[in-house]
Amino acid sequence: MTPLLAFIVFVLAVSLALYLLLGGADFGAGILEGLTRGRDQRRLADAIAPVWEANHVWILLVIVILFVGFPSVYSTLTHYLHLPLLAALLGIVFRGAFFAFRHYDVGVDPAHRLYAWGYRISSVWTPFFLGMTLGAAFLGRIDTDPASFVDGFVAPWLNPFAAAVGLFTVVLCAYVAAVFMVGEVPARAEQAYYARLGALLLAAAVPLGGLVFWTAHLGDYPLWTRFLRTPAGLAALAAATLLLPLIALSLRRRRVWTSRVLVGLQLLAILGGFFAVEYPALVRLRDGTALTLLNAQAPPAVLAWLAAALVLGVVVVFPATGYLFWVFKHGRQAPSGDTDPA
Amino acid sequence: MEPLDPLLAARWQMALSLGFHIVFACIGMVMPFFMAAAHRRWLRTGEVVYRELARRWAYGVAIFFAVGAVSGTVLSFELGMLWPRFMEIAGPIFGLPFALEGTAFFLEAIALGLYLYGWDRLPPRVHWAAGVVVGIAGVFSGIFVVAANAWMNSPAGFAWVDGQATDIDPVAAMFNAAWPWQALHMTLAAFVATGFAVAGLHAVLLLRRPGHPLHRAALRIALPFAVVAAFLQPVSGDLSARDVARRQPEKLAAMEALFETQARAPLLIGGLPDVETREVRYALELPGLLSFLAFGDVDAEVQGLDAFPRELWPPVVVTHLAFQVMIGIGFFLMGVALLYLWARWKRPAWLDHPRFLRLLGLTMPLGFVAVEAGWIVTEVGRQPWIIYQILLTRDAVTTMPGIWVSLGIVVLVYVLLTAFLVWLMRRQIRALHARPVSDFVTPPSVS
Numbered sequence: 001m002t003p004l005l006a007f008i009v010f011v012l013a014v015s016l017a018l019y020l021l022l023g024g025a026d027f028g029a030g031i032l033e034g035l036t037r038g039r040d041q042r043r044l045a046d047a048i049a050p051v052w053e054a055n056h057v058w059i060l061l062v063i064v065i066l067f068v069g070f071p072s073v074y075s076t077l078t079h080y081l082h083l084p085l086l087a088a089l090l091g092i093v094f095r096g097a098f099f100a101f102r103h104y105d106v107g108v109d110p111a112h113r114l115y116a117w118g119y120r121i122s123s124v125w126t127p128f129f130l131g132m133t134l135g136a137a138f139l140g141r142i143d144t145d146p147a148s149f150v151d152g153f154v155a156p157w158l159n160p161f162a163a164a165v166g167l168f169t170v171v172l173c174a175y176v177a178a179v180f181m182v183g184e185v186p187a188r189a190e191q192a193y194y195a196r197l198g199a200l201l202l203a204a205a206v207p208l209g210g211l212v213f214w215t216a217h218l219g220d221y222p223l224w225t226r227f228l229r230t231p232a233g234l235a236a237l238a239a240a241t242l243l244l245p246l247i248a249l250s251l252r253r254r255r256v257w258t259s260r261v262l263v264g265l266q267l268l269a270i271l272g273g274f275f276a277v278e279y280p281a282l283v284r285l286r287d288g289t290a291l292t293l294l295n296a297q298a299p300p301a302v303l304a305w306l307a308a309a310l311v312l313g314v315v316v317v318f319p320a321t322g323y324l325f326w327v328f329k330h331g332r333q334a335p336s337g338d339t340d341p342a
Numbered sequence: 343m344e345p346l347d348p349l350l351a352a353r354w355q356m357a358l359s360l361g362f363h364i365v366f367a368c369i370g371m372v373m374p375f376f377m378a379a380a381h382r383r384w385l386r387t388g389e390v391v392y393r394e395l396a397r398r399w400a401y402g403v404a405i406f407f408a409v410g411a412v413s414g415t416v417l418s419f420e421l422g423m424l425w426p427r428f429m430e431i432a433g434p435i436f437g438l439p440f441a442l443e444g445t446a447f448f449l450e451a452i453a454l455g456l457y458l459y460g461w462d463r464l465p466p467r468v469h470w471a472a473g474v475v476v477g478i479a480g481v482f483s484g485i486f487v488v489a490a491n492a493w494m495n496s497p498a499g500f501a502w503v504d505g506q507a508t509d510i511d512p513v514a515a516m517f518n519a520a521w522p523w524q525a526l527h528m529t530l531a532a533f534v535a536t537g538f539a540v541a542g543l544h545a546v547l548l549l550r551r552p553g554h555p556l557h558r559a560a561l562r563i564a565l566p567f568a569v570v571a572a573f574l575q576p577v578s579g580d581l582s583a584r585d586v587a588r589r590q591p592e593k594l595a596a597m598e599a600l601f602e603t604q605a606r607a608p609l610l611i612g613g614l615p616d617v618e619t620r621e622v623r624y625a626l627e628l629p630g631l632l633s634f635l636a637f638g639d640v641d642a643e644v645q646g647l648d649a650f651p652r653e654l655w656p657p658v659v660v661t662h663l664a665f666q667v668m669i670g671i672g673f674f675l676m677g678v679a680l681l682y683l684w685a686r687w688k689r690p691a692w693l694d695h696p697r698f699l700r701l702l703g704l705t706m707p708l709g710f711v712a713v714e715a716g717w718i719v720t721e722v723g724r725q726p727w728i729i730y731q732i733l734l735t736r737d738a739v740t741t742m743p744g745i746w747v748s749l750g751i752v753v754l755v756y757v758l759l760t761a762f763l764v765w766l767m768r769r770q771i772r773a774l775h776a777r778p779v780s781d782f783v784t785p786p787s788v789s
Contacts, residue, residue, distance in 0.1 A: 056411050057448040063418045064444055067429055068437030075430040078422025082742050085419055093412045099761055100408035101766055104401045106773035153742050242719060298434035298510070305512040309441035316445055320452045326461055327456060 001280075001294070004303050009293055011310050012065045013275065019058035021176060021264055024169075028177025030095065030123020031170065032197070038116060040185065044177075045103065047184045056096075061313075064143055068306050070296040073282045077133070080142045084133045084157045091126030094118055107213045107325045123167075124170055131169025135162035135212075139221050140284035160215040168208045172267065175201035183256035195251040198259070202247060209270075236273020238245040240266050344746060349736050351745040352424045355752050357721070359413065359420055362756045366410030367487075368713060371529075372481030372536035372567070373403045374454075378473035378545050379563050384562055385466055391555045391782040395563070396473075397461075398774065399557070403476070404458055405766065409759065411451070424745070428728050428738035431507055435500050436493040438512040443486035450479035484532065485525045492520035495720065496589050519589060523582040524720070530575045531716060534675060535709030537568025542706025545699040547654040551775060555782040561693075561702075565682060568709075572679040575672055580635065587636035591645040592654065593723040599625075600631055600646040607632040607644035612666055615658050620647075622662075656725045661707065664718035671712035678705055 001010070029044045066075035078085060096116075102115035136142070136157035146152025156162075178198035182191050216223035227233035241267040250259045281290035297303065346354075377399040384392035418440075453475035454612045458467045493499075499515025500507040544560035551557065587594045594600075599615035599622045600607055610630040613625025637644070647655050678701060685692040692698050725757035728735040 055453065056415050057444060060415060060418055064437060064440045067422065067433035068441060069434070071430045071433040074422050074433060075426040078419060078429070079426035079740060080740070082423045082740065082748075085423060086748055086751070089416045089419055090751070093755060093759070096408050096412035097762065100405050103760065104405050105766060106769050122665050149743055177592070190429035199497055301438070302434040302510050302512055305438050306441055309438055309445070313441070313448070317448050317452075320449055324452050324455055327460065 004300060004307060005293065005297055007307050008065060008069050008303055008310070011307075012062065012069075015058045015061040015065065017061065017237075017268055017271055019055070020172070020267055023055045023058055024127070024173040024176045024267075025180050026177075027095075027123050027127045028173035028175070028180075030099075030120050031174040033116070034120035034124065035174065035197075039094050039189070040181075041116065043185060044181065045099075047181065056092075057317075065306065065310075066260055069298050069303055070282065070291070071295070071298060072296045076142065076144070076283050076285075076291060077137055078142075080153060080156055081133050081136055083153060084129045084136065084162075088126055088129035088133065090131060091122045095122035095126055098122065098320075122175075125145045125298070127169045127173045128166040130158055131166035132162040134169070137166030137283050138278055138281070139216070139219055140288075141219075141286055142283065143286040159219060160222060161212070161219045164208065164211045164215040168205065168212050171205045171208055172270075175205055176263060176267065179251065179259050182251070182254060182259060188254075191254045195254050195259075198263075199248055199251050202244070206244070223277075227273065230277045232276035233273055236269045236276065239269040241272070243269070285287070293319070344743065346746040346749070348743065348745050349739050351749045352739045355745065355749040356420065357422055357718075358749075358752055358756060359417055360721075361717065362760075363410065363413040363417055364713060364717060366406050366413060367480075368532035368710070369406045369536050369539070370403065370450075371412040371477065371484050372532050373406065373540070374457075374473055374477035374480060376536075376540060376563055376567065377403055377457075378470060379567075380559070381470050381473055383559075383563070385470060388784065389559075390784045391559045394782055395556055395559050398770070399560075400458055400473075401770065402459040402767075404454065405763070407450070407454055409689065409763065414447075423593060424740055425728065425738045426740055428733060432494075432729060433732060435497075435507060435510050435512065435515045436490045438516050439486040439489035444484050446479045446483040446486060450476055450483060453479060453693060475658070481529060484529060487642070488525045488528050489516050489518070489521045491720070492524045493518045494729055495524070495724055496520040497732050502541045502732055513556040520585060520785055523578070523585045526578045527575070527582045527716070530571050530578050531709075531713050533567055533571035534575055534672075535713045537564050537571060538675060538678075538702070538705040539707070540564040541568055542702045542704070545702035546706065547771060547775075549696060549699050549703070554775075554779060556774070565702075568675075569679040569682055571606065572658060572672075572675045576676060577670075579672065583635060584637075585642070590724070592647065592650045593656060593661070593719075594636065595645060595647045595650075596656040596658045596723055597665040597719060598644075599658055599662040600632065601648060601723065603646040603649050605641050607636075607642075607646075609635065610662075613662070615662050616712060617655075617658050652727060656723045661719055661723045664715040668712045668715040668719060671708050671715070675705060675708060675712075678702070 029047060031068060033039075033041055033044050060336070063074070066077075098115045098118040102112060102119060105111065136159075139156070139159065139161050141156040141159065143151055143156070177199060178194050178201055181194040182198065185191055213224045213227075227237055243262055247259060247262045247266065250262055278284075280292040280294050282293060282296065283291040285291070298306075344351075377396050380392045380399060381396040383389070384396060384604065408453070453472045456464065456472040457476055460472060464472065493515050496519040497515075498518040499511040499513070501509045542556040542559055544564065548554060548557040583594065583597075587599070596728040598607075598610055599613060600610075601615075601620040601622075606629055608629045610629040611621060611626040611628065613622040615622045633642040633644050634640045636642065647658065681698075682693070682700075685698070724730055726734050726736065728738045
C-alpha cells in the first residue's frame with residue numbers, strides 16, 4: 001500500500017469511526033427518547049443540538065472518499081444495495097426534518113407529539129438500515145450478474161446476518177448515547193439512571209454481537225474464524241471483552257470521561273477489528289471475489305488531489321470544530337439567547 | 343410491470359430531488375447574508391427591530407439549512423443509486439469539488455451552530471462574523487457543486503479511450519470551461535430568487551399588518567440585495583449563452599428552437615416549437631438578434647438543430663419553453679428592480695403603497711420558478727448525454743427494475759415535507775403577529 005493510499009484509508013477509517021461515535025450518539029439520543037418515552041427530551045435534544053447538523057459531514061465524507069477514491073465500491077454498493085440505502089435515506093430525511101421542526105417550531109401543542117414520534121422512529125430506523133447495508137457489503141451475496149430482481153436487489157441484504165448487524169448497530173448507538181448522557185445531566189439520581197441504562201444496553205449488545213457471529217456462520221460467512229485467525233481480530237475481540245467489566249465499573253462509579261473514553265475505545269475495537277480482519281476487502285461478491293482497497297483504487301493523480309482536499313478540510317475544519325466545542329464549554333453563560341426575550 | 347419507462351422514472355426522480363434541494367440550497371446560502379445584514383444594523387443603530395429580525399431569519403435559516411443538508415445527503419447517495427455507471431466513470435474525475443464542498447458545508451454547519459447558540463456566549467462582533475461565515479461558506483459550497491455539474495456540460499481533465507477514462511487530472515476537470523459562467527449565473531440566481539422571495543413574503547405580511555416595523559425592516563434589507571442581483575443577472579445570462587453557443591451549439595439551438603442553421607438568426611420570444619414540422623408557432627421573431635447575442639455579429643451563422651443527428655437533439659419543446667420562462671421572469675424582475683430604484687429616487691411614498699406590495703408579493707415565487715426553469719434548460723438541454731459527448735444518459739441508468747416505485751415514494755416524501763414547511767412558516771408568522779408591535783420598537787430611554 002502506498003503512503004498516499006494509506007493516508008486516504010486512514011481518513012476513511014477516521015470518518016467512519018466518527019460517524020459511528022458522534023453520529024451514533026446522535027441517533028442514540030433519538031432512540032433513548034423513544035425508550036424512555038420522552039423523559040429528558042429537552043436535555044437529550046439540547047445535548048446534540050449545537051452539533052447535530054454537522055454529523056452529516058462524516059457520512060458525506062465516507063461517500064465522497066468512496067466515489068472519488070474507490071469508484072467501483074461506491075457504484076456497486078449504491079446499485080445492488082439500492083433498497084436498504086433508500087430506506088436509510090428516507091430515515092435521514094424524516095429524522096432531520098422532524099428534529100429541526102421540533103426545535104425551531106413555536107409553542108408546544110399536539111404537533112409536537114408527531115415530531116417527537118417521527119424523530120424517535122426514524123432514529124431507530126436509519127441506523128438499522130445503515131447497519132444492514134454495512135453487513136450486506138461483506139456477506140458476499142452481491143451478484144453482479146443476477147438472474148432475477150430478488151437475486152440482484154433483495155437477497156444480498158434481506159437476510160439474518162444483515163438484520164443482525166442492523167440490530168447490533170441500533171443498540172450500539174443507544175449505548176453510546178446513554179453513556180454520553182451520564183455527563184449531561186446534573187442530578188446524581190439522573191446520572192445513575194443513565195449509567196444503569198448504559199449498562200443495560202451494554203448487556204443487550206453482547207448477545208447481539210454473538211447473534212452477528214452466529215448468523216454469519218449460518219450464512220456461510222466465516223467471520224468468527226477470520227477474527228480468531230488474525231492477530232488484529234484476536235486483539236480487537238480481547239480488547240472489547242476486557243473493556244466490558246471496566247466500563248461496567250466506571251459507569252457504576254459515574255466516571256463521566258473515563259466511561260466515554262472506554263466506550264469510544266470499545267467501539268473502535270469492534271469497528272477496527274471488523275475492517276482489520278476483512279482487510280483489504282470493502283465489498284465481497286457472490287462469485288468469491290472482492291472489491292478491495294487495492295483493486296478498486298482510483299489512479300494516483302486522483303488520490304493525490306483527494307488527499308490534498310482532505311488535508312485542506314482538516315486544516316479548516318478541526319480548528320473551527322474545536323472553537324465550537326470550546327465556546328459551548330467555556331463561553332459566557334448568560335440566560336439562553338435561543339429563546340425569546342418576550 | 344413498468345408503468346413508466348425506467349430511464350424516464352430515474353430522470354424524474356433525479357430532477358425532483360435536485361429541484362427540491364436547490365430551493366433549500368439557495369435559501370441556505372443567501373438568507374445568512376440577510377440575517378447578518380440585519381444583525382449589523384442592530385449592532386450599529388441599537389434598534390431592537392433589527393435584532394428581532396436577525397433572530398427570526400436565523401430560525402428560517404436553521405430550518406432551511408437542516409432540510410438542505412438532509413436533501414443534499416440524499417443526493418450524494420442517489421447519484422450512485424440511479425446512475426451507477428455514470429458515477430463509476432465520473433466519480434474520480436469530478437470528485438474533487440465534492441470533497442471541497444464537504445469542507446465548505448462543514449464550515450457552514452459549524453458557523454451556523456456558533457451563530458444560533460452564540461447570542462449570549464460570543465463577543466458581538468465575533469458573533470456577527472459567524473453569521474457572515476455561514477453565508478460565505480454556503481456560497482462556496484454552491485460554487486463547488488456547480489463545478490461538478492459544469493463538468494458534465496464541458497467534460498475536461500481526462501482522455502477517453504475505448505470507453506475508459508485515462509490520464510485523469512482532477513484539477514483540469516474542476517476548472518472546466520463552463521464552470522465560471524455557470525457558477526456566476528447560479529450564485530446570482532440564488533440572490534435574485536431568495537431576495538424576491540423574502541421581500542415578497544414580508545410585503546404580503548405588510549399588507550396584512552400595515553406598517554409593522556419588522557416587515558418594513560425586512561424589506562429594507564432584502565430588496566437591495568434582490569435589486570442589485572436582478573440587474574447583474576441578465577449580464578451573466580448573456581455570458582452564459584455565449585459560452586453555450588460555442589460549446590454546446592445543439593443546446594442553444596434547442597433553447598431558441600432554431601431548427602435551421604442560418605446567418606442572421608432571429609431571437610424568438612415565446613412560441614411553441616413543433617418538432618415534426620420543424621416550425622415554431624406563435625413566436626415573436628427579432629431578426630439577427632440571436633446571431634448578435636451568441637457571436638456579437640448580426641450576420642453570424644448560428645447552427646440549428648439540422649446540423650445534428652436527430653437522435654442527438656435535446657428535447658426541444660421543454661428546453662425552449664423553460665428557457666422562455668426563465669428569460670421572461672428575469673426581465674420582469676429586472677423591471678420590478680427598476681421600478682423600485684425609480685420610486686426610491688422620485689416617489690418614496692410608492693414603496694409603501696399596497697399596489698407595490700402586491701407586486702412584490704407576486705415576485706415571491708417567481709425567482710424560484712426561474713431557478714427551476716434554468717436548471718431544466720441546462721439539464722434537459724444536455725440530453726441525451728449525461729456526460730456531454732462521452733456517455734449517454736440511457737447507458738448510465740441503473741438496471742434495477744421498479745424505479746417508478748422509488749420515484750413515487752420520493753414524490754410523496756417531498757410533497758409532505760413541503761406541506762409541513764409551509765405550515766411551519768405560517769405558525770412562525772402567526773406567533774410573530776401575536777406579539778405587540780411595541781416589542782419591535784426601541785424604547786427611547788434605552789437607545
